[in-house]
Amino acid sequence: MAKINRKEVDELVIVHKELAFEKEEKGKRADELIIANKKLVFQNEEKEKRAKELIIANEELLFQNKEKEKRAEELVIANKELAFQNAEKEKRAEELSIANKELAFQNAEKENRAVELRIANKELAFQNAEKEKRAVELRIANKELAFQNAEKEKRAEELSIANEELAFQNKEKEKRAAELIIANKELLAFTYISSHDLQEPLRKIQTFVSIILDKEVLTESGQNYFQRMQLAASRMQQLINDLLEFSRISTTELNFEKIDLNVIVEEVKADLKDTISDKKANLEVRELCSVNIIAFQFRQLMYNLISNALKFSKPDLSSHIQISSRTISGSKLMSESFSPEKKYCHITVKDNGIGFEPHFNERIFEVFQKLHGKEVYAGTGIGLAIVKKIVDNHSGIITATSELNNGAQFDIYIPD
Template structure:
């Protein structure tokens, strides 16, 4: 027994310290297997297993005719968490059925030939971790010999390379995408390697910009492929980037490039960026660029055209200005500065509205915004402040300028002084309908005068602009000149401008003297008769301005002609009517006062008969109710409702008339006190509507308490009136102090603090397009039967806010309530 035990122990010594797989082999029952008891295994098998089990490299053994499977601890992870393990002691074909078509022939070849078979990064998918996986292997199948020296198995030495293969493929795909991206990039890209800047890569845009083929530059130092660059500083730039590692970039760099045998000037935006190897050392340079030659040439042409435009504009007595597509003014001609006394910085920084009369600013701003939004021509009469403080009426117009795609690029506008022509025409138009037959006759006369005035203004707007060479020959001719003088451009260009002067002026040498005066003093002004193509005469104002080059030599003249014939005739007619108009104006002012008194007294006197109608109707209903027919009761009810609506209308008219003037003294008061009084007055209505009013700590403001009580009364009443029938009324009143410089709009003063009151409700709301209409007298968005009222309440609110020098705006959304914003100036 001792000898057998010792022998058995000696036979199993190859499994000592052989890891988990050695322990698994030791514990398995081999008696009923084809190999028999483990202690009877041939020496060659035990030796081979000893080598495999004690190796730290993944190894697998197929042994015997049944190709029994063995493997070591290093191979165990390759079988996965779920799958083929434990496979020791099983037949190879049973363990690897899914890949036996691949490995079976390999094993047979090794057993037959005793020659090893190896593969690198070979895809051998098999089942593990609960599924089939694509797995890449580097492996070697070699022969395993039995005790007699015959091949009796195959030893597999392997390592899994899946991650390496995937990583390598990703790198190859990344490089492919990079090269594709470079080739398709919208800018030129090139890579130069080494200190000699050898061209390694250049995309199609780079080759196009260089004027070279790919075979002319690739593998060549760029300065040898393009020798014209050597003397233009490119070598120094490349050397500096390569030696210092600092990126260089520039815009509109001028460089001469040899293209199709000729040196062409090009302008380039480009950058040189260093390329680093894995050690952080510079190995090359990447060049990125784009040619902007066309843009630079176009911009220079535009700058030259703009210079001529400004010169011509500065010679005009009219105001000329331009704006960007958003409506921001960015240029004014010299006449604007001379008239206003303001500098360009003052006009740009503080805005052009500072020139406009405060009473005209709202309409001015609204009309300008409408033109910007719609692209329609801007046309407006308004008053501008002159440098001496006098306001003078101007007629301003602007037209949008479109590009080829129909997009607005800029606005060009002009303003013309029409002070003498204005003279009370607007006031006469408003009052003439209320006058007697005598005034109607005067109205017709004034209407004809107004028509003549507008025709005159249109003529004043048309001006002829010519450009003359130093000898007075016409070089350029605009459409205004064609309209005024009757010549087409092809009929006059190339001829002397003296053709437009009368025979007497030409004989006296007037045209030549005007050119001499312009050359000497820079500008020549003259008025007189001129001759059209058809021989007729017209009275014209002429401004001739000398055009100088950079060394102050006269290279030509700009000539601007205004046809003043109609204006001269209109001026004469207006002078004759001036005295009559002044008398009529006094009479109209007296009539206006009488009309105001009549409206106020009538509103009061109408209430007495209205009260009697209401009283008598109520008595008849009470005393004769039983004797009246149903139709009679219905008619009396209609009469009472009509009387009530008329009473509301008279009350609102009286309230509105009282807001024309400031009633009562201003008091510094907390608005919460006013709001609480209104809540008490409307307590029953609030309770009926289940209304909730939330008001935070309000501002301290200087107001007329009576008027602001009426303001909040009307606002809260409106919210109750236009409430949703199935939802409690919720009103929120918030406020905050806001500096004027943070508020947008010409109504706000930068150095003034404002109390911003926000009044919101959850009623039926309104469409935003009616946000201004609702403040007008008698304006209603809903029917009288559905929502009663006179359409005066919000007009009263607006008048009260304006009495306090404030601003009110409205926001609404149908079905989602309304919000009113009130801004009141607050004195420190």
């Protein structure tokens, strides 16, 4: 007998144990089978019932098969439609492929936008914080505005009362203006006639004084008195002439024409040739513009300004007078006096003379306004008043700026 392996013996023992266990289980299954057979008898009875129901169901199925045949025919048609749709889907698939590539590009762009959005969100957070601060400030401002509105309502009521008062005053002013026009006409006529009537006695005084000084034997004191009388009469005659000139500017007809200012300045230089030579003056005239003016009045204006610059030059320094002009828009002139839509000819007359103190900038254009004694500088104080009147006749503006011992500058703005 062959020698039995110990391992096989162990495995055989295990198999026998499993076989014994399986027999026990089979016994249990046999009992369960008896029970199952009883159930099967019951189920067979049920199946007979189901068979009857199945016959009915088969009849129903036959009907459904006929319906299915109809559905099959419809399905053939549907398949053809489906084939067409599949072809369309392939086309759509190709389009979708292109769209996917475009989508991939857009996704890449979206990522870029996302990075930008994160940066923007940080900026937005900062701005929101700032807005909260502004909101607090706005609440404070709203309270202030409410207070101001209440004040404005009070001012509005006061303004309404003031407007009524102003309307009354305007009516009164219109009456005064009408009266003033009549008075001015009478005054101009009186000034003109009186000035002419005063010329004759003054000429006689000057003539008789000249005869006495030439032919009569006088003491030194007497000669001094007569000379002073002659000088006073001469100043009086100059004053009357200046008043006549001022009156003539107010009453003459205003005939405007386009004139080259270079021509005007050259004429004035010719009139003042001797004075310019005596003063060893240098007139620097830059290219001047043409402007719509009253020729003889503007000649008088330039004459007065240049002769003033020569008169008030420094004794130890050659007079240097600069005359220039340029066209400028009213919108660039920072003043309510100028119309933004108009253009102006800006004329500048500047000298290096003795000048005057800044607080005389406005008063210098008043009639009889003299800043220096008649013993030092001759004149009646009407010259610049005439200049101002001429500028007014041209609807223009004139300003003067100066410092003592540092020259003077006159700026004239004439509408183009």
